[in-house]
Amino acid sequence: MDQKLAKYFLLLREEAEAGRRGASTEVSDIIADISRLTSDLVEERDIAFAVAAVFDEESGVLSSVEIMLPSRDRAIQKARDSCLIFLAQFINRIGKRALPYASLVKDRCLSIFRREDSRSVQAAALAPLLSILELSMEEGESVEFSLDWTCAESLLVEYRKAKTCGTLRSNILVLIGYAVERFPHSFGEENLNTILKICLGTLEEQLHQTGKDPVYILVSGAIKCLDSLLIRFDKTLPAGGSVENSRKIYAYIEQVIHFREDLKRYEMVKAGLRLLSRHAIFFRLRLVENSMVILKWLQSYCMHSNTQLREAALPTFHQFISEIVICIASDDHRMTNPQQIYKNIFSEALGVLDSVGNDPRLTSLAILTVGKLSPLITKFSGKETLIQTFYRLVPFGCNSHRADNGRVESTKFAATLVAAFADMVVYLDSIENYIVSLIAEAVGNIFYGYPYLFQKQRQQVYASLQSLFKALYSQEAVFAVFLSNIVWSSLERAMETVDERDTGAPLWKHYVELWSKLLLLFSNRRAEHKNNDMEVETSQDPEHVATCLRNRNDAELQSSVFDCLLRCIMKAMAELNVKYTVKSLPVQVSGNSSGEPDLEAVPSGSEGGLDFIEPVDLSQMKKYLNLVEFVQELLASIALWQWLQWILSRHGIAFILRNSNHGFNKLFHASIIIWFTLKGREWERRL
Numbered sequence: 001m002d003q004k005l006a007k008y009f010l011l012l013r014e015e016a017e018a019g020r021r022g023a024s025t026e027v028s029d030i031i032a033d034i035s036r037l038t039s040d041l042v043e044e045r046d047i048a049f050a051v052a053a054v055f056d057e058e059s060g061v062l063s064s065v066e067i068m069l070p071s072r073d074r075a076i077q078k079a080r081d082s083c084l085i086f087l088a089q090f091i092n093r094i095g096k097r098a099l100p101y102a103s104l105v106k107d108r109c110l111s112i113f114r115r116e117d118s119r120s121v122q123a124a125a126l127a128p129l130l131s132i133l134e135l136s137m138e139e140g141e142s143v144e145f146s147l148d149w150t151c152a153e154s155l156l157v158e159y160r161k162a163k164t165c166g167t168l169r170s171n172i173l174v175l176i177g178y179a180v181e182r183f184p185h186s187f188g189e190e191n192l193n194t195i196l197k198i199c200l201g202t203l204e205e206q207l208h209q210t211g212k213d214p215v216y217i218l219v220s221g222a223i224k225c226l227d228s229l230l231i232r233f234d235k236t237l238p239a240g241g242s243v244e245n246s247r248k249i250y251a252y253i254e255q256v257i258h259f260r261e262d263l264k265r266y267e268m269v270k271a272g273l274r275l276l277s278r279h280a281i282f283f284r285l286r287l288v289e290n291s292m293v294i295l296k297w298l299q300s301y302c303m304h305s306n307t308q309l310r311e312a313a314l315p316t317f318h319q320f321i322s323e324i325v326i327c328i329a330s331d332d333h334r335m336t337n338p339q340q341i342y343k344n345i346f347s348e349a350l351g352v353l354d355s356v357g358n359d360p361r362l363t364s365l366a367i368l369t370v371g372k373l374s375p376l377i378t379k380f381s382g383k384e385t386l387i388q389t390f391y392r393l394v395p396f397g398c399n400s401h402r403a404d405n406g407r408v409e410s411t412k413f414a415a416t417l418v419a420a421f422a423d424m425v426v427y428l429d430s431i432e433n434y435i436v437s438l439i440a441e442a443v444g445n446i447f448y449g450y451p452y453l454f455q456k457q458r459q460q461v462y463a464s465l466q467s468l469f470k471a472l473y474s475q476e477a478v479f480a481v482f483l484s485n486i487v488w489s490s491l492e493r494a495m496e497t498v499d500e501r502d503t504g505a506p507l508w509k510h511y512v513e514l515w516s517k518l519l520l521l522f523s524n525r526r527a528e529h530k531n532n533d534m535e536v537e538t539s540q541d542p543e544h545v546a547t548c549l550r551n552r553n554d555a556e557l558q559s560s561v562f563d564c565l566l567r568c569i570m571k572a573m574a575e576l577n578v579k580y581t582v583k584s585l586p587v588q589v590s591g592n593s594s595g596e597p598d599l600e601a602v603p604s605g606s607e608g609g610l611d612f613i614e615p616v617d618l619s620q621m622k623k624y625l626n627l628v629e630f631v632q633e634l635l636a637s638i639a640l641w642q643w644l645q646w647i648l649s650r651h652g653i654a655f656i657l658r659n660s661n662h663g664f665n666k667l668f669h670a671s672i673i674i675w676f677t678l679k680g681r682e683w684e685r686r687l
Contacts, residue, residue, distance in 0.1 A: 002049050008034050009053050009060070016064040019076045027064070027079035031086050038090065047094065054090055055101040061087050062108040069115055077118045084112070088127035095135065102132045102143040110151075113158075119165035122158065126171040133178040147179035148186035156198070170221025173199065177228030184232060192232055196240055199226045203252045216265040223256060223271035230279045239282035250286050259297040270312040273301065277316035284327040285334055291324055291341055295348065303361045310361075311456075317365060321345075321372040329375050342376045345369065353392060364416045367393060371420025378427045390424050390435065393417055397442040414446045415460045422467035431478050440485055443468065447490045451503040451510040458517075466521045473557050483561065487568045490514070494630050495572070495623035508630035515565060515634060519558060572627055577620045580613040 012030045019025035038050045054060055065083045068076050091098040091105075098105075105128050113125040136143045159172045176195055180187050187195075202222040206214035226249065230239060238246035256272030263269065280287060287294060298320055301313035324345065328338040335341075352358055352366035370377075370389055377386045397417035421439050425431055446461055453461065472479040494511035503510065615621035 002046070005034070005037055005050060005053055008037065009056075012061075012064050013059055013067070016067040016079075019068045019073070019079060020071055022071065022073070025068075025076060025079055027068070027076075028082040031061075031079075031082045035086050035089070039093070047097065051094055051097050051101075054087065055098075055104060057104065061090075062104070062112070065112055066108070069112065072117060077121055080112075080116075080121045081118075081124045084109075084121070084124035084127060088124075088131045091128055091131040091135065096139055096141065098132060099136060099139070099141055099143065102136065103145045105129055105132050106143075106145045106147075114154075119162055119168050122162075123165065123168035123171050126168075126175055130171065130175055130178065133175070133182055137178070137182060143182075146183045146186055147175075148183065149188070149191045152176045152179060152187070152191070152195070159198075166215035166218040169202075170217045173202070173218075173221040173225040177225030181228040181231050187232075192229060193241070195225065196229055196245070199229065200240075200245070200248055200252075204248075207252060207255050214268075216268045219256065220267040220271045223252070223268065223275055227271065227275040227278060230275070230282065233282075235281055239279065246282060250283050253283070254290075257297060257301075259300045266306055266309050269301070270309060273309075273312040273316040277312075277319045280316075280319045280323040284323045285332065287320060288324055288327050288335055288338065288341060292344055292348070294320060295345065299362060299365055302365055303359050318368070318372075321369055325372055325376055329379065339380050342373070342380055346373055346377065346381075349373070350389075350392070353396075360413070363396070364413055367396060367413055367416045367420050371416075371423035374423045374427050383428065386424060386427060390421070393420060394438055397445065414442050414449075415457065415464045417442050418446065418468050419464040422464065422471040425471045425475075431472075431475055436478055436482055439468070439472075440482055443486055444489055447486065447514070448493055450514055451505075451507055458513075461514075462517050462521060465518060469518075469557060469561070470553070473553065473560070479560075480564075483564050484568070487561075487564050488571075491568050491572055491627070491630075495626045497622050497626065506626065506629070508626045509633065512630055512633040519562060521558075569627070569631055573624070576624045576627070577617045578624045579616040580621065581616075583612050583614055 008030055012027065012034070015025045015027045015030060019027060034054075038054070041047045041050055055062075057063065061083050065080050068080050071077075087105075109125050109129045113122050116122045116125060132143065135141075155172045155176060159169050162168045162172075180192065180195065199222045203219065203226075206219050206222070230249075233239065233241055239249045240246055253272050253276055256268055257276065276283075298313055298317045301309055302317055304310050304313070324341075328335070328342055331338075349366040349369040352362055353370070370393065374386060377389060396413040418439070421442065425435075425439075428435075443465070446465075450458070450461070469479075469483075472482055490511055494508040496507050498507055500506060613621075
């Protein structure tokens with residue numbers, strides 16, 4: 001692959017040189033071939049080579065574009081356009097690997113933008129830079145450059161010139177918006193108001209034309225820019241800093257997300273949905289007033305045939321319901337009959353749950369809605385109604401059965417159901433054992449079917465479980481039993497051996513991912529945990545105190561989960577029958593007096609360690625070897641420092657004194673070696 005790709009880039013440069021001299025060129029065809037060649041790379045070595053080739057300062061894509069810049073031939077302009085669009089798509093494909101080249105992309109793309117005559121190529125020149133900024137914001141990573149008001153002003157000059165190029169004008173607005181969001185200190189209040197005025201003027205012009213459709217791509221760009229701008233405005237004030245601006249912005253949002261059966265252009269709607277999901281707090285009262293209409297629109301988008309539109313609508317639906325609940329619960333005197341609004345939304349959700357043959361996505365939205373409405377159910381209908389509602393949800397995720405292939409049937413609502421349960425239990429004074437068993441069953445179904453979930457489904461699972469763990473953590477006795485059962489059942493599942501053609505990997509690998517993600521959900525708080533006690537005592541800011549308490553609870557919750565995980569691992573190691581006899585005794589394999597496996601001598605893996613031994617119980621030996629793989633991978637991925645901390649804690653020391661089995665001794669021995677070989681200061685800082 002390396003030689004083939006290198007050959008294509010050599011041809012690309014030769015064709016670019018030919019294009020500059022006025023000869024015919026095949027740059028667009030070569031770029032299409034490079035795109036195909038780099039689209040399905042899997043091996044890390046191949047990806048690294050492709051990245052280096054694409055971003056090479058002398059022979060990469062941007063260099064070829066610059067070579068062709070003097071030519072105004074339309075075919076050459078199209079070739080430049082193709083190169084830049086490919087680069088933006090390539091950045092989207094490789095993700096974080098592109099960030100080291102951020103400064104190069106910014107400098108060269110803006111240089112091409114300034115030197116280019118073609119409006120379409122100017123628009124394409126901004127695309128890679130937009131991709132870099134989107135990527136850095138999604139990943140939370142910094143970039144080694146900045147964009148300031150001076151740059152924005154020069155872009156706005158081109159914006160005013162490009163009267164007929166909607167894509168260019170849209171890209172300029174989006175880039176300025178990203179710059180405001182990504183580099184907030186580079187833009188003052190006056191700058192923000194200037195950009196806001198341009199966005200509102202553009203939307204007014206496009207959405208209020210008579211007898212003419214708006215330029216959808218330009219409306220999308222203005223909405224995206226507005227989305228970024230609102231990040232900078234005080235949430236306690238109206239959107240855009242004034243009541244008039246807030247009124248206009250909400251009116252434009254309604255126009256943009258208004259549901260139409262014949263909808264063909266999705267970018268504008270997606271931009272409007274994203275803005276609403278991120279800034280619904282500005283429009284709580286307006287959303288409450290028009291709640292049933294907006295609810296129907298969002299339901300329609302969440303069930304739309306277009307995947308990207310559904311993905312944009314779902315977080316908007318979540319935020320919409322949350323803000324409605326917060327507003328009604330606040331008893332704001334400006335609301336008209338809030339209790340009736342609550343009843344309308346609640347009745348709508350219950351009607352969906354009671355109906356037969358609904359779209360499963362609509363049922364999932366109804367479950368979500370009922371969970372979010374928990375504080376209002378408690379306030380207006382009472383806790384008895386909340387408990388009754390809880391039981392109405394049970395059939396959608398519990399009492400399921402498992403098919404022969406190991407998949408869990410009737411669990412398509414399980415993640416949403418768990419999130420709803422998490423919302424509900426917060427408002428219950430006590431949790432009956434039966435309720436806990438139902439929650440545990442729903443969670444157990446998720447855990448059992450986890451290997452078969454797609455990545456997007458897994459993200460929903462992590463968020464639901466995080467909410468549930470937090471909700472149950474205050475009920476100490478309940479949480480301890482619940483957590484122990486869930487951890488133990490997941491370990492039993494991880495130790496099983498199944499046909500990897502169904503799951504794509506050994507089961508233990510999937511459960512390493514699951515527990516790693518769950519532990520990481522709380523790890524970002526741990527660094528702040530040490531100072532929380534002092535800050536809670538000394539801080540005068542109630543909001544800061546609440547944040548410190550949440551951080552402390554997160555850190556304690558993470559410790560509880562990890563502690564339970566380790567205890568269940570040790571319990572499994574102690575209970576498994578791993579005795580064996582040696583078939584033959586090569587030099588590299590030796591038995592021991594107790595008849596237990598020597599993990600240093602016997603290769604790990606579900607089958608690798610069975611070539612030279614005869615287990616007393618083959619199925620239990622396979623489980624043991626799978627468990628060893630699970631533990632090694634988990635500790636090596638993210639939990640190693642937690643393991644070291646645990647082993648030196650009073651819990652760990654007490655466990656050492658009470659337990660002595662071969663598996664535990666091996667783990668403890670490995671910990672001591674790791675402790676003395678890792679960089680002391682780094683680990684001292686983390687511990």
